[in-house]
Amino acid sequence: MSRNDWEVVIGLEVHAQLNTASKIFSAASTAFGAEPNAQASAVDIALPGVLPVLNGGAVERAIRFGVAIGATVASKSVFARKNYFYPDLPKGYQISQFELPVVQGGAITIRVGDGDKAYEKTVQLTRAHLEEDAGKSLHEDFHGMSGIDLNRAGTPLLEIVSEPDMRSSAEAVAYARALHALVRWIDICDGNMQEGSFRCDANVSVRRPGGPLGTRREIKNLNSFRFLQQAIDFEVQWQIDTIEDGGRIQQATVLFDPDTGETRMMRSKEDAHDYRYFPDPDLLPLVISPEWIARVRSEMPELPGAMKARLVAEYGLSAYDAASLTASKEVAAYYQAMLTAADAKPGSQLPKLCANWTMGELAAQLNRAECDIADSPVAPAQLAGLVQRIADGTISNNIARKVFAALWNGEGGTGADAADRIIAAQGLRQTNDSGAIESIIDEVLAANQKSVDEFRAGKDKAFNALVGQVMKASRGKANPAQVNEMLKRKLEA
Amino acid sequence: MINASLTELRAALDAGKISSVELATLFLDRIERLDPSLNAFITVDRDGALEAARAADARLAAGDAGPLTGIPLAHKDVFCTEGVLTTCGSKMLANFVSPYDAHVVSLLKAAGAVSLGKTNMDEFAMGSSNENSHFGPAKNPWDTTRIPGGSSGGSAAAVAARLVPIATGTDTGGSVRQPAALTGVTGIKPTYGVVSRYGMIAYASSLDQGGAFGASAADCAQLLTAMAGFDPRDSTSLERPAEDYSRELAAPAAGRPLAGLRIGLPKEFFGAGMADDVRAAVEAALDEYRALGATTVDVSLPNAQLAIPAYYVIAPAEASSNLSRFDGVRYGHRAAEYRDLAEMYSKSRAEGFGAEVKRRILVGTYVLSHGYYDAYYLQAQKLRRLIAQDFQAALAGCDIIAGPTSPTTAWAIGEKSDDPVQMYLSDIYTIAVNLAGLPGLSHPCGFGAGELPVGLQLVGDYFSEARLLNAAHRFQQASDWHLRRPAIAA
Numbered sequence: 001m002s003r004n005d006w007e008v009v010i011g012l013e014v015h016a017q018l019n020t021a022s023k024i025f026s027a028a029s030t031a032f033g034a035e036p037n038a039q040a041s042a043v044d045i046a047l048p049g050v051l052p053v054l055n056g057g058a059v060e061r062a063i064r065f066g067v068a069i070g071a072t073v074a075s076k077s078v079f080a081r082k083n084y085f086y087p088d089l090p091k092g093y094q095i096s097q098f099e100l101p102v103v104q105g106g107a108i109t110i111r112v113g114d115g116d117k118a119y120e121k122t123v124q125l126t127r128a129h130l131e132e133d134a135g136k137s138l139h140e141d142f143h144g145m146s147g148i149d150l151n152r153a154g155t156p157l158l159e160i161v162s163e164p165d166m167r168s169s170a171e172a173v174a175y176a177r178a179l180h181a182l183v184r185w186i187d188i189c190d191g192n193m194q195e196g197s198f199r200c201d202a203n204v205s206v207r208r209p210g211g212p213l214g215t216r217r218e219i220k221n222l223n224s225f226r227f228l229q230q231a232i233d234f235e236v237q238w239q240i241d242t243i244e245d246g247g248r249i250q251q252a253t254v255l256f257d258p259d260t261g262e263t264r265m266m267r268s269k270e271d272a273h274d275y276r277y278f279p280d281p282d283l284l285p286l287v288i289s290p291e292w293i294a295r296v297r298s299e300m301p302e303l304p305g306a307m308k309a310r311l312v313a314e315y316g317l318s319a320y321d322a323a324s325l326t327a328s329k330e331v332a333a334y335y336q337a338m339l340t341a342a343d344a345k346p347g348s349q350l351p352k353l354c355a356n357w358t359m360g361e362l363a364a365q366l367n368r369a370e371c372d373i374a375d376s377p378v379a380p381a382q383l384a385g386l387v388q389r390i391a392d393g394t395i396s397n398n399i400a401r402k403v404f405a406a407l408w409n410g411e412g413g414t415g416a417d418a419a420d421r422i423i424a425a426q427g428l429r430q431t432n433d434s435g436a437i438e439s440i441i442d443e444v445l446a447a448n449q450k451s452v453d454e455f456r457a458g459k460d461k462a463f464n465a466l467v468g469q470v471m472k473a474s475r476g477k478a479n480p481a482q483v484n485e486m487l488k489r490k491l492e493a
Numbered sequence: 494m495i496n497a498s499l500t501e502l503r504a505a506l507d508a509g510k511i512s513s514v515e516l517a518t519l520f521l522d523r524i525e526r527l528d529p530s531l532n533a534f535i536t537v538d539r540d541g542a543l544e545a546a547r548a549a550d551a552r553l554a555a556g557d558a559g560p561l562t563g564i565p566l567a568h569k570d571v572f573c574t575e576g577v578l579t580t581c582g583s584k585m586l587a588n589f590v591s592p593y594d595a596h597v598v599s600l601l602k603a604a605g606a607v608s609l610g611k612t613n614m615d616e617f618a619m620g621s622s623n624e625n626s627h628f629g630p631a632k633n634p635w636d637t638t639r640i641p642g643g644s645s646g647g648s649a650a651a652v653a654a655r656l657v658p659i660a661t662g663t664d665t666g667g668s669v670r671q672p673a674a675l676t677g678v679t680g681i682k683p684t685y686g687v688v689s690r691y692g693m694i695a696y697a698s699s700l701d702q703g704g705a706f707g708a709s710a711a712d713c714a715q716l717l718t719a720m721a722g723f724d725p726r727d728s729t730s731l732e733r734p735a736e737d738y739s740r741e742l743a744a745p746a747a748g749r750p751l752a753g754l755r756i757g758l759p760k761e762f763f764g765a766g767m768a769d770d771v772r773a774a775v776e777a778a779l780d781e782y783r784a785l786g787a788t789t790v791d792v793s794l795p796n797a798q799l800a801i802p803a804y805y806v807i808a809p810a811e812a813s814s815n816l817s818r819f820d821g822v823r824y825g826h827r828a829a830e831y832r833d834l835a836e837m838y839s840k841s842r843a844e845g846f847g848a849e850v851k852r853r854i855l856v857g858t859y860v861l862s863h864g865y866y867d868a869y870y871l872q873a874q875k876l877r878r879l880i881a882q883d884f885q886a887a888l889a890g891c892d893i894i895a896g897p898t899s900p901t902t903a904w905a906i907g908e909k910s911d912d913p914v915q916m917y918l919s920d921i922y923t924i925a926v927n928l929a930g931l932p933g934l935s936h937p938c939g940f941g942a943g944e945l946p947v948g949l950q951l952v953g954d955y956f957s958e959a960r961l962l963n964a965a966h967r968f969q970q971a972s973d974w975h976l977r978r979p980a981i982a983a
Contacts, residue, residue: 046818049573049692092817276861281699
């Protein structure tokens with residue numbers, strides 16, 4: 001039997017660390033990288049007698065998320081204690097939400113694949129709830145003992161749970177990426193995966209198409225999109241092989257080992273904790289007024305889905321371009337700033353030119369330099385200045401690449417007119433003077449009789465060679481369209 | 494001076510008849526002399542007390558004294574005190590020095606009160622006799638072979654024996670009112686949320702409430718006024734304007750000061766189970782209330798008999814979780830030897846906790862377990878709502894509810910140690926009040942067999958502390974039960 005005889009079913013649980021300055025139930029800082037236990041307050045280390053006080057900023061962010069995905073923001077939700085013992089869990093319980101989460105339902109539209117095979121899909125969300133993070137156990141460096149760092153204990157998390165709507169690792173990754181982009185877009189999470197600000201657990205099962213759901217195994221703590229893909233791919237194949245070899249899947253929690261690319265069992269269902277959830281008597285039910293939700297809604301920036309639709313409808317961009325330009329908050333902001341600076345009117349060629357340059361030359365250069373677009377040495381207004389000169393025929397696309405390289409190197413100053421300064425300083429203005437072009441053409445034709453003969457003998461390629469010679473002789477400044485037209489006229493005369 | 498009321502002590506301090514240092518020394522010397530036979534204190538902080546007393550004297554000299562400046566008191570060892578041992582009556586915390594003050598402790602420090610030390614208690618406030626203390630039982634000053642009640646037994650015994658004029662306590666199911674009754678002092682547990690729980694080591698968070706002990710309702714009113722108030726660090730603290738709980742007490746004594754007060758008598762609190770000597774004292778006290786102008790009406794709390802089972806589901810459930818932090822990892826007792834993490838936990842907790850604490854952790858873990866939660870915890874929460882509704886219905890026909898605080902007088906040490914259910918039943922009249930979150934007060938109302946004190950419990954609607962204190966105060970103006978002292982304080 002082949003892989004095609006199986007349907008893969010995936011649901012994701014994502015822990016997004018909320019970017020509040022202080023912890024969810026204490027006033028201690030959440031900044032990353034401090035000395036161990038330097039950011040652990042009396043509440044975080046669970047001294048006798050201390051009590052939690054909810055951070056309103058964490059609630060605000062949960063509401064923002066709920067509004068952004070079109071979910072129900074619960075007017076009343078309840079914090080519950082999840083009881084288990086572990087040295088980096090100071091209270092012996094984690095404060096979380098269980099029966100009544102703050103965000104219920106909602107959906108995210110994802111775009112999967114490239115080119116002709118690309119398709120859109122809507123993933124339904126089950127819920128998102130607020131909870132506190134645990135500390136860290138450090139098992140190295142202590143000579144047979146373990147160190148406990150409670151700086152992370154009490155950091156606010158939003159646990160975002162999807163329905164089992166994904167049918168491939170590609171869909172799972174597309175969903176995770178879309179979610180990652182969204183939480184950064186609405187500024188509730190910094191999305192730093194290396195620092196653990198965005199962690200994925202994947203629930204994976206396989207079944208016969210149309211059949212009942214298979215038994216799932218949960219892959220814990222995947223902190224990169226690549227690991228997410230690798231782990232799911234391995235797990236799916238393992239489950240298929242196991243079943244086809246006559247085995248059965250046991251519900252379990254597994255870990256992914258990036259070194260081997262394999263998943264291995266951490267604990268079976270039989271070993272699963274009984275967390276003894278019950279409402280935390282130290283915290284009142286979380287009551288969110290309609291006014292609060294309305295205020296958050298009114299302050300919500302344009303969301304990626306809406307912006308994508310606008311780029312298609314208003315500027316005539318392709319769905320692919322619009323999706324790429326809205327894949328991250330920073331790219332979208334750059335493009336939007338560029339449109340404004342270039343005064344790119346719908347119907348003009350500017351929106352498409354801006355898109356091409358953002359996703360093309362700029363993206364490539366940023367990639368080579370390993371530079372974030374937010375830190376781009378070429379400001380949106382500067383790139384807009386360049387694109388405007390292409391649009392008005394001052395320079396050709398080829399010359400524009402030269403100008404861009406100069407912009408990247410900081411030539412032309414820091415102003416929006418940097419491209420103009422470079423064009424002027426280097427004399428790169430395109431020549432539209434037909435007399436000048438004609439004399440260049442005459443020189444080229446005289447010096448390349450062989451190509452002229454070949455063209456007249458029916459070799460079309462010879463024409464391109466002649467165009468290239470003319471452009472070269474003009475140092476790229478001749479208007480290519482004009483060159484084409486005039487050369488053709490002379491040769492056919 | 495040892496039998497003086499707070500008002501008298503205030504006057505003496507203000508008039509310079511005695512300094513705060515002299516007053517503290519007087520009580521510290523009594524503690525040194527008498528506490529070996531009472532075991533009311535776990536920690537006596539002579540140096541800290543004298544330092545605080547000197548500061549109080551400086552405030553007095555500067556004319557900056559408040560109502561409690563220079564007044565000695567003691568804290569139940571459930572309240573965290575910075576730099577002072579805070580054991581909660583447990584081996585688990587026998588070495589724990591808190592790095593911070595509980596909200597109540599810092600309020601009283603700021604008021605200039607002088608803490609003499611930390612009082613004995615049932616381990617983690619679990620018990621009705623003080624026999625569950627790792628530091629040995631506190632004794633009843635009226636008969637040192639008897640228990641003083643619990644869990645705030647040390648505070649009650651200390652006030653009864655005049656080792657200190659006033660003391661703090663906590664009340665989860667009767668832990669202020671019951672020991673107050675058994676030792677012949679006055680104790681009040683306010684409405685849940687009136688006193689901040691920050692720094693008060695949690696037993697059952699939804700029931701725990703700080704309270705006050707004194708010789709009289711007037712003394713309790715002054716202490717409660719200083720302890721109460723909104724605290725943003727406790728999410729269950731109620732954001733209300735500060736109250737002066739003494740405000741109704743200043744009105745001059747009249748012939749019938751309680752005219753118009755309707756006292757409800759729940760028939761469930763006067764049935765079988767109440768000892769005859771307690772009944773006689775309670776009935777006599779009610780006669781006195783009627784003589785003061787109050788009328789009595791029969792009311793009913795039909796679900797009151799369900800309070801104990803509901804309590805012994807909810808309180809252990811919360812306790813099992815609250816006590817999880819005592820794991821030997823960061824502070825407190827850790828076993829000397831262990832092979833691995835699981836054994837470190839199990840040995841540290843097996844060694845650190847006493848039998849009653851373990852029993853409640855086990856019960857609480859059980860009732861929260863998968864498959865039992867609905868049957869026990871949710872059912873108990875439903876009962877809790879019914880009990881609260883009963884009180885509201887009863888209070889619709891009366892102003893306050895009265896009855897015995899405890900079904901018996903103080904029993905002998907060891908008498909009920911082997912029978913936890915008998916022990917639990919001693920809180921039968923007090924527990925429902927915590928489940929409803931209402932304020933309750935106990936004041937001395939006579940003596941039973943063997944010259945052992947009997948307490949009368951008054952329960953009112955939410956935030957009716959001032960009314961309860963005023964009723965008890967009028968009773969105390971017309972009687973002298975609260976002025977009787979055990980021989981040890983004579």
